Amino acid sequence: MRRTLIAGNWKMNGSFAANRSLLSEIKAGLPANLLCDVLVCPPAPYLVQAVELLSGSAVMVGAQDVSVHTQGAFTGEVSAAMLQDVACKYAIVGHSERRAYHAESNELVAQKTQQLLTVGVRPVVCVGETLEQREGGQTNEVVAAQLNAVLDVVDNLSDLVIAYEPVWAIGTGKTATPEMAQEVHHFLRRQVAVRDAGAAEKVQILYGGSMKPENARELLAMPDIDGGLIGGAALKSRDFLAIIAAS
Numbered sequence: 001m002r003r004t005l006i007a008g009n010w011k012m013n014g015s016f017a018a019n020r021s022l023l024s025e026i027k028a029g030l031p032a033n034l035l036c037d038v039l040v041c042p043p044a045p046y047l048v049q050a051v052e053l054l055s056g057s058a059v060m061v062g063a064q065d066v067s068v069h070t071q072g073a074f075t076g077e078v079s080a081a082m083l084q085d086v087a088c089k090y091a092i093v094g095h096s097e098r099r100a101y102h103a104e105s106n107e108l109v110a111q112k113t114q115q116l117l118t119v120g121v122r123p124v125v126c127v128g129e130t131l132e133q134r135e136g137g138q139t140n141e142v143v144a145a146q147l148n149a150v151l152d153v154v155d156n157l158s159d160l161v162i163a164y165e166p167v168w169a170i171g172t173g174k175t176a177t178p179e180m181a182q183e184v185h186h187f188l189r190r191q192v193a194v195r196d197a198g199a200a201e202k203v204q205i206l207y208g209g210s211m212k213p214e215n216a217r218e219l220l221a222m223p224d225i226d227g228g229l230i231g232g233a234a235l236k237s238r239d240f241l242a243i244i245a246a247s
């Protein structure tokens with residue numbers, strides 16, 4: 001049985017004061033018998049703050065990206081070892097915003113994944129098609145290429161978390177129907193199974209793209225949807241807690 005992971009991707013939002021309120025509300029509102037894993041991914045300058053505020057709570061902290069380099073003269077970059085050093089348990093890689101605005105290729109995402117695995121930070125590898133690609137019937141081809149570039153370089157596939165985030169559903173209010181999402185999640189799990197059937201059963205595949213309290217329950221009820229990667233709704237404690245409650 002796979003554990004559900006509810007992850008908040010804060011993107012470039014937050015401040016010391018706002019984070020303090022949001023995290024204290026989340027901590028206070030968590031059910032006593034929390035049945036899922038909970039993760040928040042603040043911007044890099046606030047990782048340490050989040051780790052400190054959440055110490056002793058079940059909520060884990062992750063980063064939104066990582067450098068492809070190990071260390072040295074790479075101005076502005078943050079290494080996987082640094083994330084590990086500040087107690088990040090996870091890091092998102094290959095988010096569509098990074099693929100679109102920073103021209104991240106499938107190969108680069110694969111290298112970032114390797115960097116994280118080397119230091120024991122769990123990668124959340126994002127894949128997803130654009131509207132044009134979906135309408136052109138290319139969804140499977142696109143997500144398979146994105147995922148397989150990563151699977152090619154990873155030894156233990158059950159160390160990965162995969163997030164299916166259709167680009168057309170991110171921040172738009174449009175959500176994939178549970179059936180549409182399930183179909184792609186099942187396809188992604190089959191891609192893993194081709195290489196390692198045992199890992200395919202274990203690997204968590206999250207859905208992301210306008211997940212909110214109103215649609216979380218039916219998405220999370222799908223057999224291959226093991227959690228959510230939540231943007232907008234993760235910035236409101238009430239919504240984030242409602243999604244946790246729906247899991």
Ligand code: PGA
Pocket residue numbers: 009165169170171172173208209210211229230231232233
């Ligand atoms: P959204 O973002 O929930 O605001 O659509 C999800 C994401 O980009 O991870």
